[in-house]
Amino acid sequence: MSETQAEKTVDARGAACPGPLMDLVGAIREVDSGSVVALLSDNDQSLVDVPEWADESGNEVVATEEEDDYYRILVRKA
Amino acid sequence: MTREVVIVGGGTGGSVLANDLADRFEAEIDAGDVRVTLVNDSEDHVYKPVWLYVPFGKREPSDGRRPLRDLVDSRVDVVVDRVTDIDTDAQRLTYRDGGGPGRYDKLVLATGSTLAPDEIPGLAGGGHNYYTEEGALALQDELLSFTEGHLVLSVIGSPHMCPAAPLEFVFMADDWFRKRGLRDDIDITYTYPIQRVHGNPHIAEWAEPLMEDRGINVETFFNAEEIDAENGVMTSMEGGELDYDLLVAIPPHRGIDLVEDAGLGDRGWVEVDSETLEAEHADNVYALGDTADAGVPKAGSVAHYQAGVVAQRIASELRDRPATETYDGKTLCFVETGMDAASYVEFDYENPPSPATPSKKLHWAKLAYNESYWLTARGLL
Numbered sequence A: 001m002s003e004t005q006a007e008k009t010v011d012a013r014g015a016a017c018p019g020p021l022m023d024l025v026g027a028i029r030e031v032d033s034g035s036v037v038a039l040l041s042d043n044d045q046s047l048v049d050v051p052e053w054a055d056e057s058g059n060e061v062v063a064t065e066e067e068d069d070y071y072r073i074l075v076r077k078a
Numbered sequence B: 001m002t003r004e005v006v007i008v009g010g011g012t013g014g015s016v017l018a019n020d021l022a023d024r025f026e027a028e029i030d031a032g033d034v035r036v037t038l039v040n041d042s043e044d045h046v047y048k049p050v051w052l053y054v055p056f057g058k059r060e061p062s063d064g065r066r067p068l069r070d071l072v073d074s075r076v077d078v079v080v081d082r083v084t085d086i087d088t089d090a091q092r093l094t095y096r097d098g099g100g101p102g103r104y105d106k107l108v109l110a111t112g113s114t115l116a117p118d119e120i121p122g123l124a125g126g127g128h129n130y131y132t133e134e135g136a137l138a139l140q141d142e143l144l145s146f147t148e149g150h151l152v153l154s155v156i157g158s159p160h161m162c163p164a165a166p167l168e169f170v171f172m173a174d175d176w177f178r179k180r181g182l183r184d185d186i187d188i189t190y191t192y193p194i195q196r197v198h199g200n201p202h203i204a205e206w207a208e209p210l211m212e213d214r215g216i217n218v219e220t221f222f223n224a225e226e227i228d229a230e231n232g233v234m235t236s237m238e239g240g241e242l243d244y245d246l247l248v249a250i251p252p253h254r255g256i257d258l259v260e261d262a263g264l265g266d267r268g269w270v271e272v273d274s275e276t277l278e279a280e281h282a283d284n285v286y287a288l289g290d291t292a293d294a295g296v297p298k299a300g301s302v303a304h305y306q307a308g309v310v311a312q313r314i315a316s317e318l319r320d321r322p323a324t325e326t327y328d329g330k331t332l333c334f335v336e337t338g339m340d341a342a343s344y345v346e347f348d349y350e351n352p353p354s355p356a357t358p359s360k361k362l363h364w365a366k367l368a369y370n371e372s373y374w375l376t377a378r379g380l381l
């Protein structure tokens, strides 16, 4: 497991696109500015969708970690 | 002892399932060995796709309502009540008015979607929608008197019912205003939360050039943050800002709270195995249709196909046979591309959609389906 701490973790494993990104957007809505949300996704498309959305929305992808069979993408809310 | 099968929700999925089970268990129900109960919180069955046509003055909400008891086999016990609590360990249910069976052997949740406009500040009072009966009627009033300005259709939540319906609305509005000679005075903008115009890349690829041809503006990566109805401005989480004169929004969706309270899944959607439709967090519980989080569209056709799978599985299980039927993700959808043309898509877990060239024939097929829906709900079609 990773060292990076997240205030909130969204488990979107098993969800088809655009599920993981929408789950992340929902979680970002709910946390305070500066908080980190961890998205767990096993959909490769998330590796593209999440950084693109973060760029667009001004939020920051702080880490992308590869676990056994999924990704853990950490996003800090601007 | 009589085996109790309880279905919560008498919409598309629940009604098709109840009729299918009545058919399969004819002998057992007559002998008192099995009882099938369908619990719905209103007397009427509602066919929501009619609401798309209401704002344009093409249909009345009453076209989408029928008494549930008229649609369901007389072998099924129809209970008009609301389930308020599920205890999945004891396999017991609590009802608002104490109506249905307390115990279940097999429970199927078919409770559909609810709208959650309150999640977006300003949306409840500031946006119109055609996702409820009242919403569709209020929008009809607005649309019929709208002759100039900026119409914005904003998809705020995903997942939402019928992923095609927002596209259909802007295609229909474009054509409707054109036919009435008003299109030059009306701008139409469509917003979508991700980087393309539809969740499914194949449908997005098909729809985007159509929107361009029609002069429908597109704003992607637009997740509404706040609606300022007084000034007619919506802002997005991505820092975008849109002025509007008439806002038609697809509000965030949720399932029902008791699903979360029973530990069956987040946001009121039941976590299920996407093939067997069994709940992940309880035994003897299935979910189908909108409430099942199977990673497929929230569409009536999905609820219909899933009902056939769940019926076969429950029948096998109660007869101590292995349940073999699985859901393959099958989804069918007619997509209106104007007031008298439509496309059609069909896909499943393995095969992506390939939208048909829009035609009048497909439009008539959609209208014909809407009429014959009542036979579908009865289990005849």
Ligand SMILES: Cc1cc2nc3c(=O)[nH]c(=O)nc-3n(C[C@H](O)[C@H](O)[C@H](O)COP(=O)(O)OP(=O)(O)OC[C@H]3O[C@@H](n4cnc5c(N)ncnc54)[C@H](O)[C@@H]3O)c2cc1C
Pocket (backbone or CB within 6 Å): B008, B009, B010, B011, B012, B013, B014, B039, B040, B041, B042, B046, B047, B048, B049, B050, B051, B052, B081, B082, B083, B084, B110, B111, B112, B113, B130, B131, B132, B161, B162, B165, B256, B288, B289, B290, B291, B298, B299, B300, B301, B302, B303, B332, B333, B334
């Ligand atoms: C504008 C619009 C257009 C659409 N167009 C299409 C289309 O063209 N094609 C298509 O396939 N789909 C379409 N859909 C989607 C389709 O209507 C839904 O996906 C479908 O109704 C889902 O069926 P369901 O059985 O899961 O839920 P529903 O049909 O919503 O039924 C759920 C039922 O459960 C009841 N209920 C909820 N909670 C409880 C409780 N606790 N106790 C008792 N009863 C309860 C509800 O009152 C309701 O009667 C459209 C939807 C909308 C809004």
